[in-house]
Amino acid sequence: MRYILLLYQDETGFWFRLSDAERAAEGARYEAFARALGEAGQLVAAERFEPYYTARTVRRAGDRPAVGEGAYADTPEQLGGAFIIEVADEEEALAWAARCPTIGHGVVEIRRLWQPPAAPP
Amino acid sequence: MQFMLMTYVDETGFTKLTPAEQEAGIAAYRAYTEAIMAAGVASSWGRLQPSAAATTVREADGKPQVLDGPYADSKEQLGGYYIIDVPDLDAALAWAARCPTTSHGVVEVRPFWTEPS
Amino acid sequence: MAATGRAAVTSQGNAARDTAEMVARDSYGRLVALLAVRTRDVAAAEDALADAFAAALADWPANGVPAKPEAWLVTVARRRLIDAARRRQTGDAAEGTLRLLAEEVDAAAAGPGIPDRRLALLFACAHPALDPAIRAPLMLQVVLGLDAKRIASAFLMSPAAIGKRLGRAKARIREAGIPFAVPDRAELPGRLDTVLDAVYAAFGDGWGDPAGTDAARRGLSAEALYLARLAAALMPDEPEALGLLALMLHAEARRGARRNGEGDYVPLADQETDLWDAAMIAEAEAVLRRASTRGAIGRYQLEAAVQSTHVERRLTGRANWVAVIQLYDALQALTGSPVVALNRLLAVAEIDGAEAALGEMDTLAGDRRLVDYQPYWAARAELLARAGAHGESRRAYAMAIGLEQDPAVRRFLLRRQAGLPE
Numbered sequence: 168m169r170y171i172l173l174l175y176q177d178e179t180g181f182w183f184r185l186s187d188a189e190r191a192a193e194g195a196r197y198e199a200f201a202r203a204l205g206e207a208g209q210l211v212a213a214e215r216f217e218p219y220y221t222a223r224t225v226r227r228a229g230d231r232p233a234v235g236e237g238a239y240a241d242t243p244e245q246l247g248g249a250f251i252i253e254v255a256d257e258e259e260a261l262a263w264a265a266r267c268p269t270i271g272h273g274v275v276e277i278r279r280l281w282q283p284p285a286a287p288p
Numbered sequence: 289m290q291f292m293l294m295t296y297v298d299e300t301g302f303t304k305l306t307p308a309e310q311e312a313g314i315a316a317y318r319a320y321t322e323a324i325m326a327a328g329v330a331s332s333w334g335r336l337q338p339s340a341a342a343t344t345v346r347e348a349d350g351k352p353q354v355l356d357g358p359y360a361d362s363k364e365q366l367g368g369y370y371i372i373d374v375p376d377l378d379a380a381l382a383w384a385a386r387c388p389t390t391s392h393g394v395v396e397v398r399p400f401w402t403e404p405s
Numbered sequence: 406m407a408a409t410g411r412a413a414v415t416s417q418g419n420a421a422r423d424t425a426e427m428v429a430r431d432s433y434g435r436l437v438a439l440l441a442v443r444t445r446d447v448a449a450a451e452d453a454l455a456d457a458f459a460a461a462l463a464d465w466p467a468n469g470v471p472a473k474p475e476a477w478l479v480t481v482a483r484r485r486l487i488d489a490a491r492r493r494q495t496g497d498a499a500e501g502t503l504r505l506l507a508e509e510v511d512a513a514a515a516g517p518g519i520p521d522r523r524l525a526l527l528f529a530c531a532h533p534a535l536d537p538a539i540r541a542p543l544m545l546q547v548v549l550g551l552d553a554k555r556i557a558s559a560f561l562m563s564p565a566a567i568g569k570r571l572g573r574a575k576a577r578i579r580e581a582g583i584p585f586a587v588p589d590r591a592e593l594p595g596r597l598d599t600v601l602d603a604v605y606a607a608f609g610d611g612w613g614d615p616a617g618t619d620a621a622r623r624g625l626s627a628e629a630l631y632l633a634r635l636a637a638a639l640m641p642d643e644p645e646a647l648g649l650l651a652l653m654l655h656a657e658a659r660r661g662a663r664r665n666g667e668g669d670y671v672p673l674a675d676q677e678t679d680l681w682d683a684a685m686i687a688e689a690e691a692v693l694r695r696a697s698t699r700g701a702i703g704r705y706q707l708e709a710a711v712q713s714t715h716v717e718r719r720l721t722g723r724a725n726w727v728a729v730i731q732l733y734d735a736l737q738a739l740t741g742s743p744v745v746a747l748n749r750l751l752a753v754a755e756i757d758g759a760e761a762a763l764g765e766m767d768t769l770a771g772d773r774r775l776v777d778y779q780p781y782w783a784a785r786a787e788l789l790a791r792a793g794a795h796g797e798s799r800r801a802y803a804m805a806i807g808l809e810q811d812p813a814v815r816r817f818l819l820r821r822q823a824g825l826p827e
Binding site: 169171173175212214215216217221222223224225226227232234238239240242244246248249251257261264265267270271273274275276277278279280281 | 334347394401402
């Protein structure tokens with residue numbers, strides 16, 4: 168089964184306040200986490216986003232698309248990245264989420280993915 | 289440049305459509321997905337199961353705390369994503385504008401982090 | 406468990422509430438077991454008992470605590486059960502069952518104390534027909550009355566998920582005819598193992614070194630220890646039940662030394678032994694001695710003996726790694742567990758050196774069960790460091806760090822990694 172681990176953290180309150188050394192240490196922890204997932208053969212993708220203010224939202228207003236600045240959700244913690252993993256069951260997905268560095272200062276949401284159909288020709 | 293397109297929708301909306309409208313909606317998504325994949329723009333995509341089935345994990349007292357439900361209690365919830373590779377933000381926005389979600393929800397376009405040179 | 410009703414402001418009210426809570430804590434399992442043993446309907450028993458506790462909180466502050474609080478509760482609960490069954494209009498068979506229950510409850514209420522059917526309850530909760538992952542949570546809920554939310558995070562499940570699974574398990578007990586009985590002699594050894602394994606699972610990850618980095622991860626160690634004591638008390642002649650208790654007592658006795666003042670993790674070799682609970686260690690030794698008189702060695706007794714030798718080594722300063730290896734050899738023969746093999750290798754390293762142990766470790770490296778087991782990578786990292794392979798050690802520490810949930814243990818591993826020479 169595939170799950171996506173959505174990583175929510177407070178970018179302004181936490182991430183931007185870290186010193187360079189602290190940020191490097193956090194980065195190393197994420198690398199270790201990704202490496203462990205890779206070693207277990209369960210890593211499908213590991214993505215890290217640029218900060219929330221680089222996001223754009225697109226809606227349709229009448230005939231035209233309307234582009235807004237900033238991320239969709241106005242929550243205290245922002246979506247900073249995601250891991251997509253392939254596991255045997257929800258328990259394994261939760262076990263990985265519990266190891267994810269984000270939970271020390273943020274929240275990890277896990278969502279199961281629908282099995283993708285065969286790729287279009 | 290790599291971006292993630294994320295679709296946010298009101299999950300209750302689909303059930304309010306007539307069967308014909310639902311079929312049309314599904315066909316529109318299928319067509320969009322085929323187009324974005326065939327163009328070599330999207331390397332992968334995913335559709336998330338409903339937010340009611342989500343689980344969140346936080347830490348409390350050095351131990352993981354598991355809770356039901358999605359992180360954000362918002363009306364629109366993350367329903368799917370496309371990972372795309374395009375020359376620039378404008379190209380990403382152009383693809384976002386084609387996504388059927390824009391008629392009934394929001395598409396968020398987020399660049400992936402790149403190492404500073 | 407449900408405790409509704411208005412808060413009593415008088416001191417009599419407080420005393421009543423305290424008694425109810427004390428009865429709850431000590432007797433919940435006994436009362437559920439008595440109420441469920443005939444109908445096999447654990448959920449109905451729990452509901453009826455919850456109603457009875459609510460009734461107690463309303464009645465006792467006004468009319469005083471009864472002379473036999475448990476008898477009062479079980480009588481009220483029985484009435485609720487019978488009413489609920491009548492409302493469901495179940496057939497003649499159910500009426501007969503309920504009549505039996507009513508007679509038992511009357512006898513219990515009249516007698517010196519509530520009979521203890523908890524052993525039957527434990528065997529029902531650990532029945533092979535139930536999903537292995539739900540057995541420990543089920544025991545914690547029905548024997549101790551822990552609520553689902555508390556249990557959920559400890560087992561890394563969401564409250565809704567565990568609620569659903571607990572409900573399914575209780576329905577299964579009722580519908581599949583899972584017996585509330587101590588199995589007969591032929592079946593007993595295997596069935597006893599599943600009970601003990603579930604109690605152990607309530608304590609920790611079930612796999613690894615209970616007093617090592619995985620210790621007390623669940624935050625339910627007091628409750629798990631209660632279950633172990635209960636199992637040993639209800640089966641005083643079963644050596645493995647005694648062995649499990651001894652093992653958990655050893656692990657619990659050293660808990661105070663596993664974290665230092667700053668909340669950092671302290672491994673066994675570095676712990677301050679005067680922070681150990683000497684009385685609990687003495688109790689563990691006594692229990693283990695009693696087990697050994699039964700003459701039937703088993704997995705939990707061996708694990709407890711390993712803990713015993715660790716304690717002896719630290720207290721006397723005398724190396725006894727040969728004895729440790731012998732115990733692990735016996736465990737390996739019994740269980741074939743890669744975790745046992747791993748711990749054995751660490752003992753081998755103490756005698757033959759890191760390189761010899763690393764040589765043997767290659768046979769373990771292929772075991773898929775270890776690939777996401779943090780202590781494996783931490784052990785590997787340490788041996789590689791001792792053997793001078795610092796680059797490989799750093800990578801192995803990175804794996805261990807990536808796999809560790811506990812921030813204190815992570816900090817410990819990070820410090821070890823940072824301490825490696827370039």
